[in-house]
Amino acid sequence: MKVLFVYPDFLATRTKPGSNQFEITKGGWYSEGLASISAVLKEEDQQTSLLHLTEPAGKEDFRxxxxEEKPDIIAFTVRTSAFPYVREYLKWAREFDPSLxxxxxxxxATIAPWDCIExxxxxxxxxxxGEGPMVDLCEALAKKRKFGRIPNFLVKEGRRVVANPPRKLIYPLDSLPLPDFELFxxxxxxxxxxxxxxxxxxxxCPYSCGYCCNHKIREVYPDPEHYTRFRSPKNTMLYLKKLLKFYPWVSYVRFIDNIxxxxxxxxxxxxxxxxxxxxxPFACDHRADLATPEFLKLLKDAGCNFIYFGVESGDENLRKSVxxxxxxxxxxxxxxxxxxxxxxxxxxxNIVGLPFETPAKVLKTVKLNAQINPNRMVPNIFTPYPYTKMYEISLKEGFISGPIADYRDEVFLDQPQFSKKEVLFFAYFFQLLVRLYQRMARYPKFERTxxxxxxxxLxxxxxxxxxxxxWLKFVGESKVVVRKRLPSFYLFLRDRIFS
Structure with a gap:
């Protein structure tokens, strides 16, 4: 069997509310999930290929x-914000070959499976x-067997949908083959x-942050105690050595594990x-409450020179309760x-536009960033992703009117105490405000002004x-040009200008 993975790897944002015009941020990022499924399928002598869409596809190019590929299965990886595009690609695929x-x-697909199957x-x-289910599906098709009872699958059978129970988590992770890096x-x-x-x-991830779907995904499985898993250190070295064998020019590693x-x-x-x-040298993500001196020293000794932390809000009560x-x-x-x-x-x-947030509260986030003085800051506008705790809060409080069908807007919440134009102002001026407050720290009178x-x-x-x-669009486009043409110069400038 041949599986064609389709990976919509871009971000679309409406140019203004209600518009059908979108600003596209091109992607170009590795997906561990697809590389892992591909490796498992290749172990079973199945064929795989990838349609990596770093911008929206045109119908003719897609067809x-x-x-060219002539796949037996077309497998889409679906992010919430990319779902409108996947809906369109599904129609194109069905028009091209009804038997595909x-x-x-x-x-x-995991947190909103019924939306997807419809x-x-x-x-x-x-x-x-997806590793086990995709192997079972390819085997069933190859042997011309029915596939409607494969665990983890919702399957359309005529006018009804068969919902099969989930299988156990893959544990330990060392039981998986190393990823198929060549897919990309x-x-x-x-x-x-x-x-x-x-x-x-x-x-x-062992945590259940209000804006994240980890708790919802954890509930899917019959053995949630194994939800947070690591490859063993020895297996991790095999993973890295395989990667470096294929791509010996790599000089930096960015671990994107939750922690x-x-x-x-x-x-x-x-x-x-x-x-x-x-x-x-490498960069990684961590949590401030776990980053003890002992942990940080181990990371430093290993070669870590950059850590990404989630601060999210400078209002301690909001950070805890919401x-x-x-x-x-x-x-x-x-x-x-x-x-x-x-x-x-x-x-x-950082996140701007949280439920119950006010301009004064987001100013606390600005001031906390001024005090901790990170090398770089990322202000994100809050998105109430489905089935998260903060989605439920937003729905209950009337900040959103109902289920969100399209996640391509910039601001989603309607809050009387924090208007959409205020949210946008603080998001776009966040970094500048942080630098201003850093300069005002010694002058309380000017800070109050x-x-x-x-x-x-007014x-x-x-x-x-x-x-x-x-201005930020110009800076972003400049970053892309410099990164492509002068990567060493880009790295030199990144923490000085582009932060």
């Missing part, structure tokens, strides 16, 4: 690729991990432009082996301070936001 079997998988042209939805053209990936490899050696090294024993062994067998992130301001400040002392650079993720200006209803927010959008 041409199907004609269409499978939907990924995060959105899409025109969808035959199967995979709920949860690494030379075309965004990270490759700076000789960086994107790596993930774990699955799951790299939750357990001290794993991290200690990883550090020892990584120093000896890989010895490349985001379910039970860390204190003190812990956040300590983690950033100790990273700085160890020479580890930091990035702070800045407070009054920023919070004033401030022309829409006009200022429009100007900043143009």
């Amino acid at each position: 041409q690729r199907l004609a 079997l269409a499978v939907l998988g990924g995060v959105h 899409a025109e042209g969808a035959d199967i939805v995979c709920v949860g991990e 053209d690494f030379s075309q990936l965004v990270a490759s432009q700076t000789k960086t490899a994107v790596v993930i050696v774990s699955r799951g 790299l090294g939750i357990e001290k024993g794993w991290l200690a062994q990883f550090t020892k082996l990584y120093q000896k067998e890989v010895n490349l 985001l379910s992130r039970f860390m204190t301001d003190r812990e956040i400040k300590r983690a950033f301070r100790e990273c700085r002392q160890l020479g580890i650079k930091t990035l702070a993720f 800045l407070d009054r200006i920023v919070l004033s209803p 401030l022309p927010r829409t006009f200022l936001t429009t100007l900043m959008k143009f």
